[in-house]
Amino acid sequence: MKNEFIPVTKFVNHPPRSCLTAAAKYGLLTAIAVLPFVSRCGTAYADFSDTKQTIRGFGAATVTWQGSIPSSYFDVGYGTTSGNLAGSVGLTIARIRIPPSTSSSGWASEVANGAAAKSRGAIIMATPWSPPASMKDNNSTVQGHLNSSSYSAYANNLVNFTHYCSDNGCSLYAISVQNEPDITVTYESCIWSASQLETFCANNMGVFYSTKVIMPESYHFDHSMSDPTLNNSTAASHVDIIGGHIYGGGLTSYSLATSKGKELWMTEHLDNDTSLSAVIGTGKEISDCMNIGGFNAYLWWYLKRDYGPVDENGNRTKRGCVMAQFARWIRPGAQRVNCTYNPQSNVYVTAYKSDGKAVIVAVNTGSSSVYQPFQLQNWTSVSSVTRYRTSSSEDLTTTGSISLSNNSFGAMLPAQSVSTFVQN
Numbered sequence: 001m002k003n004e005f006i007p008v009t010k011f012v013n014h015p016p017r018s019c020l021t022a023a024a025k026y027g028l029l030t031a032i033a034v035l036p037f038v039s040r041c042g043t044a045y046a047d048f049s050d051t052k053q054t055i056r057g058f059g060a061a062t063v064t065w066q067g068s069i070p071s072s073y074f075d076v077g078y079g080t081t082s083g084n085l086a087g088s089v090g091l092t093i094a095r096i097r098i099p100p101s102t103s104s105s106g107w108a109s110e111v112a113n114g115a116a117a118k119s120r121g122a123i124i125m126a127t128p129w130s131p132p133a134s135m136k137d138n139n140s141t142v143q144g145h146l147n148s149s150s151y152s153a154y155a156n157n158l159v160n161f162t163h164y165c166s167d168n169g170c171s172l173y174a175i176s177v178q179n180e181p182d183i184t185v186t187y188e189s190c191i192w193s194a195s196q197l198e199t200f201c202a203n204n205m206g207v208f209y210s211t212k213v214i215m216p217e218s219y220h221f222d223h224s225m226s227d228p229t230l231n232n233s234t235a236a237s238h239v240d241i242i243g244g245h246i247y248g249g250g251l252t253s254y255s256l257a258t259s260k261g262k263e264l265w266m267t268e269h270l271d272n273d274t275s276l277s278a279v280i281g282t283g284k285e286i287s288d289c290m291n292i293g294g295f296n297a298y299l300w301w302y303l304k305r306d307y308g309p310v311d312e313n314g315n316r317t318k319r320g321c322v323m324a325q326f327a328r329w330i331r332p333g334a335q336r337v338n339c340t341y342n343p344q345s346n347v348y349v350t351a352y353k354s355d356g357k358a359v360i361v362a363v364n365t366g367s368s369s370v371y372q373p374f375q376l377q378n379w380t381s382v383s384s385v386t387r388y389r390t391s392s393s394e395d396l397t398t399t400g401s402i403s404l405s406n407n408s409f410g411a412m413l414p415a416q417s418v419s420t421f422v423q424n
Helices: 019-025 036-041 071-078 108-118 148-167 194-207 233-237 255-259 276-291 318-327
Strands: 044-055 057-061 093-098 123-128 174-176 212-218 241-245 263-268 297-302 334-339 347-354 357-364 370-377 384-390 397-403 408-413 417-423
Touching (some): 044 347, 044 357, 057 318, 093 297, 108 123, 108 148, 123 148, 123 212, 123 263, 148 174, 148 194, 194 212, 194 233, 212 263, 276 297, 276 318, 276 347, 276 357, 276 417, 318 384, 318 417, 357 408, 397 408
Parallel strands (some): 044 370, 057 093, 093 123, 174 212, 241 263, 263 297
Antiparallel strands (some): 044 334, 334 347, 347 357, 357 417, 370 408, 384 397, 384 417
């Protein structure tokens, strides 16, 4: 159906009880132009003069402990070397594991994974789950602590890994000190206190110059794990990114980190529930990370899993489509802008400047379709947007162009769906 205006006079004496009722009454079950009555719905106002964080990208971990991932899987996850994103998730960050080895022979398969993502335009971050066992107090790669006498040797080992990556097509954008230092598990791991991380960063991580340093990658983004480092001027000067995971909490803003000029990266999360509500919930989670956390990057756990963006057969999953609703059009260097986040029940909206275009992502987690109006403020005149959508029956489907009037438009958001609107 073509876009239509609803005459204002129709609502002078009998204003609609809801925008959805109005849209249904006048047969406007696709996007319609916005008029004054739609403020009753809770208009999502995107103010493009009020910029927030720079978006570094969206990604996943190639960490598998199973060797190299087939090249075709990277085409699906990251796009191709020609820049064609069709059929891909459009990821731009890969997280690889630093094996607990002092020899390059133990690093090869992980670095090959990183090189495959790198060749498709991704930036690479590397994370250790454990230092080499010989450097720890329990001589094991499981649990234990790094010996203080091994701090210098461990830092040199990280430097050597960085050089090996550079020599093998996988130059690193960032390197982490430790994965989840604040949780005790029965797999490859190492325990650090906040004061140990502060000491190590102050005394040993100043050896990295072009490669950025990430810490502490707390399992629930516990700020107390990084506060001492940030409050130590020397240690803070050796750290560029405060990274963390959001298992059981941690999805909050972090004013101390941002006041120190540090980026915030959510470097790991997963949900192995593949139901539609859980998958759309990932869209809500990404939106929360962008709007509530003010994060610069969002990384899923395994790239290759049926509950991740690419399944075991190399196909893009429904969750991959949800991630693509962000990653395909919110490209590295984009800026989030201030936007009405929760304009009505179950609807969550974020907006961005990306490659000179306005991009709006709207997530409807509810069980019913709703009509949502949008208003672009302090932005160049926009005549139309293209809508892309993932829902129960759609996988990143292009649903056509929507015309704007005075930089305003409205659209139906199907139940449990993610819609991305991109300026034409």
